[in-house]
Amino acid sequence: MNTIKNIKRAVLVSIFALLFSNVQAQTSDENFRKPVTETIKKIETIFHITITDDRGLLKGKELDYADWRIEQGNLEVSLANVLVPFELTYFKQPDGSYLVRKFESHKVSVDKGKERLDFLTNLYPKLSDWEARKKELKACMRTSFGLDKAPLMPKSKPILTPKRIYKDYSVENIGLEILPGVYVTGSIYKPYPLNKKAAIILTPDGHFGDGRYRNDEQYRCAIIAKMGAIVVSYDLFAWGESLLQFPEETHRNSIASTVQVLSGMRLLDYLATIKNADVSRIGVTGSSGGGSHTMFLAALDDRITVSAPVVMVSSHFSGGCPCESGRGIHLCGNGTNNAEISAMMAPKPQLIVSDGKDWTLAVPELEFPFIQHTYGFYGKKDLVENAHFPNEGHDFGVSKRMALYPFMAKYLGLDLNKVKNAKGEIDESTCVMEPKEKMFVFGDKGEKLPANALKDINKLYEMFGEKNHKVYEIKK
Incomplete structure (x- = not known):
């Protein structure tokens, strides 16, 4: 019996040896390994x-079977095979190079x-298809953001500073508890006196050095308030006065995007309670990261x-910060982008402002x-406009504001x-540019920050039933 077992074992070993030898026979000593730069030149x-x-x-990269990865007649597959x-990856340029x-x-x-975009x-070739797509995207975005x-917004009263009165408008700072x-934190600009119904406008801040304290944001908020709207400009998460809570x-952290979306929604909840606020007229505008959250709020x-x-x-850029793209909302619907998210505003009026020196160039x-x-699905193509500035860059400069007003x-x-x-020209010179210290709600040194202010990012995640997987070191 043992002899039979030994024979069977020997046969199996022989079979495996034969198979292994066949595999080895198909493999080069060096696996056709070569520098990737040489294969790229061949492509x-x-x-x-x-x-x-x-x-x-x-530089310095080598690849097994490098040239074997080239598929004649299929450039993009060849590039992907070598680079992935x-x-x-590769970016095709307007001149045809890569x-x-x-x-x-x-x-x-x-x-x-x-x-x-072609896909x-x-x-969705007709309106009903688009409406189904939009419904799917909206539901997924809400879930992705969390x-x-x-948690429900606390019932605490907003913290407001005394108003500063200027020509035809007022400014007061606000601290609103949107989560426990x-x-x-932000500033509210109102027509002065506010004695009749006024529209409401949210202005989420973007990734600019001086945040909401910079001149172009103050000009914008003041001018629109003078025109008859209640305008709120507010800080990004862990930016401006939010730094008092989170470094x-x-x-x-991706949770920043969730907090920023909630900031807009819950500020709007509050603004709707202000006397003479007209909830039938609500606008939103912001640039850069604030432009992302403008689209998110309009869609949601x-x-x-x-x-x-x-x-x-943009159809090819969705924001380089996790506060814009960190929650995976652009994976919704098996893949979306900011152009489609912008389209979710249809058929309501929308102005898309772009320039020639960033990702909005096309x-x-x-x-x-x-x-x-x-918009054409609704017969409302005229309600979406594009103000394009081919010789300008990434900002909310004066020409862009003049298109907005x-x-x-x-x-x-x-x-x-x-x-x-x-002369009939829109004149921003009548607006007062305040120093940032005047725009704080919690004092020059944060001495008025409420005692219950959360300072633990991990506990913020826990509010949403999540764990913080982002590893970072706090700067000393």
Whole structure:
């Protein structure tokens, strides 16, 4: 019996040895290993293109079976085969050349953005298809942000500073407890005197050095208040006065995006209670990261009636900060982008402001026609506009503000004449630029921060039934 077992064992060993020898026979001593730069040069020769590695991402990298990964007749598959093992990708340039880039979930090349928009255009050929898509996206975004798990807003009264009275408007600072121990801080600009119904406008801040204290934000809020709206400008999470609660490193926690969306919604809840606030006229506008949250609020909060995202609508860039893209909302619907999220505002009035020196450079030819097509489902193409500034960069500069004011006046029933000078020009010089210390709600050194203020990012996550997986070191 043992002899039979030994024979069987020997046969099995022989079979495995034979199989192994066959595998070995198909394998080169060096596995055709070579520097990736050599294979890239070969791809250039085969496909008659130029590939640039201006950041030296391929330096020193070698790849097994490198040349075997080239598929003649399929350039993009060949590039992907060679670059993906190193978490690299490629960006096609307008001149037909290619750039090697590190893979980033929030950024693709313009041509990839176009491919996605073409796919989406065919995905919903009629209004009913689009409405179903929008419903799906909205539900997924709410879940991704964690809004369905958010604790109720505390019933504490908002903390308000005394008003500063200027020509035709007033300013007061606010600290509003939007979650237990979590305060959003900002400034409320109102027409002065506020003796009749006024529209409401939210202005989420973006990633600019001086935050909501910078001049261009003060100009914008003051002018719109003079025109007849109640305007609130508010800090990003772990930015401005929010730093009293959470260190700046926590701004790049994904929970920041959830808090920022809730900040807008719950500030709106409060503003709706102000005497003479007209809840039938509600606008939102912000630039950069504030542009992202302008789109998010417009897509998620049905109370918004007018939207103006500035220098942020793009099909190929969704924001480089987790406070914009960290919750995976752009995975909703098996993949979406900011152009489609912007389109969710349809058929309500929307002004898309873009420029030629950031990721909104292609808006007139790419994203705007796509969004306008969506408005066309409702027969309302005229309600979406694009103000494009090809020679300008990433800001909310004066020309962009001058495009915003008439749009908001037109669709929110504001009075442009109140801000025009004798020449009929919109005149921002009548606005007072306040020092940031004057815009604090909790005092120059944070001495008025409420005793219950939360300072533990982990406990913030726990409110939503989550754990904080973001590792960071607090700067000393």
